[in-house]
Amino acid sequence: MKYFKKLIGERIYLSPRNSENEEIEKFTEWLNDFETTDYIGRSACITTLEAEKQYFEKNNEKNYNFFIVTLEEDKLIGTIGLESYDSINRTATLGIFIGDKEYRSKGYGTEAIKLILDFGFNYLNINNIKLDLMEFNERALKCYQKCGFKEYGRRRKSKFINGKYYDTIEMDILSEEFIDSFIKNKKI
Numbered sequence: 707m708k709y710f711k712k713l714i715g716e717r718i719y720l721s722p723r724n725s726e727n728e729e730i731e732k733f734t735e736w737l738n739d740f741e742t743t744d745y746i747g748r749s750a751c752i753t754t755l756e757a758e759k760q761y762f763e764k765n766n767e768k769n770y771n772f773f774i775v776t777l778e779e780d781k782l783i784g785t786i787g788l789e790s791y792d793s794i795n796r797t798a799t800l801g802i803f804i805g806d807k808e809y810r811s812k813g814y815g816t817e818a819i820k821l822i823l824d825f826g827f828n829y830l831n832i833n834n835i836k837l838d839l840m841e842f843n844e845r846a847l848k849c850y851q852k853c854g855f856k857e858y859g860r861r862r863k864s865k866f867i868n869g870k871y872y873d874t875i876e877m878d879i880l881s882e883e884f885i886d887s888f889i890k891n892k893k894i
Contacts, residue, residue: 709775709782713821714891718814720772720786720821725762729773732782734758736805745843746803747865747874770830774804774818783809786818788826788835796833798826811845819853820888827881836878840865847875855879 709721723729736742737753771787784804791798802818804810826832837855839846855877863871 709773709780711891712772713825713889714777715817715821715888716890717777718783718817718821719775719777720818720825721775723762723771723773723785723787725759729782730755730758730762732805733762733785736803739805741807742803742805744867745840745846747838747840747867749867770798770822770825772818772822774802774814776809776814781806783814784818786822788822788830788832791830791832796831798830798832798835800835800837815846816849816852817888819849820886823853823879823884824886824888827884828887833881834878836876838874838876840867841873841875850877853879854883856883 708724708726709719711719712722713720734753734755737748737751737758740749743749743751769787769789769791771785771789773782774784774786775782783806784802786800786802788798789801800819800822802815804815823835826835837850839850841860856879857875857877859876861874861876864874865872
């Protein structure tokens with residue numbers, strides 16, 4: 707596995723995603739684990755190695771997708787991306803998950819989000835970044851609020867997981883609301 711330090715933070719860096727077999731196997735493992743998929747609303751999906759490889763190849767072309775990698779160990783712990791990028795309206799949708807359970811609830815997701823927001827607002831000239839989350843995902847809600855996201859809507863009982871319907875919370879952040887700098891390897 708070879709990673710490239712595109713966006714460097716305090717404890718992690720974001721590396722452009724590639725479709726090497728080791729990464730595809732790791733993502734296939736994570737995306738077949740209810741502990742991961744229940745929280746991102748994908749538990750009804752069955753992810754195969756071939757399907758994940760096709761997803762990687764298809765989605766890397768038009769989106770800004772990154773691996774989340776620890777600086778100290780060069781260990782892959784998750785993924786983050788700006789998808790549905792619209793250069794005319796200057797919007798994108800944030801997607802993230804920490805697949806490695808040992809790195810959850812330790813601030814790695816918050817750091818990754820701040821890095822990609824810095825990149826999205828200050829390099830891609832995006833004005834609005836949105837995301838969706840499940841109403842029961844309190845860990846993610848606190849993280850997103852800490853990063854500056856605000857709730858703007860709710861789609862009621864829109865996700866069916868484990869025999870029950872749940873609301874999807876919709877949140878966004880504007881470029882004018884993001885004031886800090888988090889990318890450590892900027893030169894300007």
